[in-house]
Amino acid sequence: MPIKESELILNPDGSVYHLNLRPEDIANTIITVGDPDRVDTVTKHFDTVEFSTHKREFHTQTGTYKGKKITVISTGIGTDNIDIVFNELDALVNIDLEKREIKSELTSLDIIRIGTSGSIQKEIPLNSFVISEYAAGFDSLLHFYDSEHVQYFEISEALKKQTNWFNKKSDPYVVKCSERLLKKLSSNKTINGFTATNVGFYGPQGRILRLAIQDKNLNDKLANFNFKDKNITNLEMETAGIYGISNLLGHHSLSMNAIIANRATGEFSEDPKTIVENLITYTLNKIIDKD
Structure with missing residues (x-):
């Protein structure tokens, strides 16, 4: 029909x-x-x-x-x-x-995100490249689809428990990247990470300007999260949705993150344009690399 x-x-x-x-x-x-x-x-x-x-x-x-x-x-x-x-x-x-x-x-398409992100781990320095191996979505997108078969419930349940997740927020979901693209784009210049995908830039990522936030310790809780030696490394706003929809539709996807801020130390890159440019050229050359 x-x-x-x-x-x-x-x-x-x-x-x-x-x-x-x-x-x-x-x-x-x-x-x-x-x-x-x-x-x-x-x-x-x-x-x-x-x-x-x-x-x-x-x-x-x-x-x-x-x-x-x-x-x-x-x-x-x-x-x-x-x-x-x-x-x-x-x-x-x-x-x-x-x-x-x-x-x-x-x-099946190969879809690669090139974006900026902020680290929540002190040991992940400014101007580094983080590849999102896993992503936790704090939005509700994937829950509108028949998606349980692509989610990692053991990890999301541990995340809720360890952070004392506020039950009026969206239920977190955890999804994974394409193993083939992860292997293709990884090198000694990249760090495998676990990315948190937030629903906003300010309050949802723990930034306080004039508005108080529900849990001012959430970033620290996320930074301290550990599941079988997997730690949440960085925050951004698209990756979990990319992985979730790609997995459901049968496409291969990978998120490449230029770390331009470190939330744990309060630092911001002095030259974010250069790190993004470096990530672009790195990614393009890895795409055409013969396996």
Whole structure:
């Protein structure tokens, strides 16, 4: 049965509603960034840029880097945007948009996030690269899907217990990256981490300006969390949503984090643009590396 027009919304030119993309516009390897302006920061390294479009916070360019076709797309901030971007990217490769039917043969995308993050562990220094092996989502996104088979309940239960999790907050979920991409992009320049994905930048990450927060010790509790020698290493706002939706849809995803702040020491990078630039070039070169 065809998917209803209200469920899969297409623009008059046949492109998916929010991203303004058609199937031929994207590669099977995709880099996501939060900031629309960061798309140009990535694609300036490309040999060619063959396609570009920009709608709302979703800026997309597709081109080649040392002969490999890659798409770079901005998601904006937060897992609500991840829900839009990843469902629409999947629709481009796995739904026949003219017939509005799921294809019999499905395509698996490689999706790599390049983003900034703050460490909550003193020993993870500024300007380092953290790869999110696991991610804990403090939003509710994954609970709206049939997702229990991709969650690590033993870890999330330990997290709630060790932090004395406030029961009016969203129930944390824990998901994992693609093992294949983890192996491909890891090196002696990277640190394997366990990332907490927050629902905001200020209160949800323990920042206090004028508003009091429910648990002023939460960051310390997260930093002290331990499950079979796994510690939460850093905070950001997209990774758990990326891993959750990717796992459900059968795509491979990995989150690369440039550590520009250390919340434990109160430090902030003196040159965040350079560390992000270094992470971009590192990631591009690892993508084209022959295994």
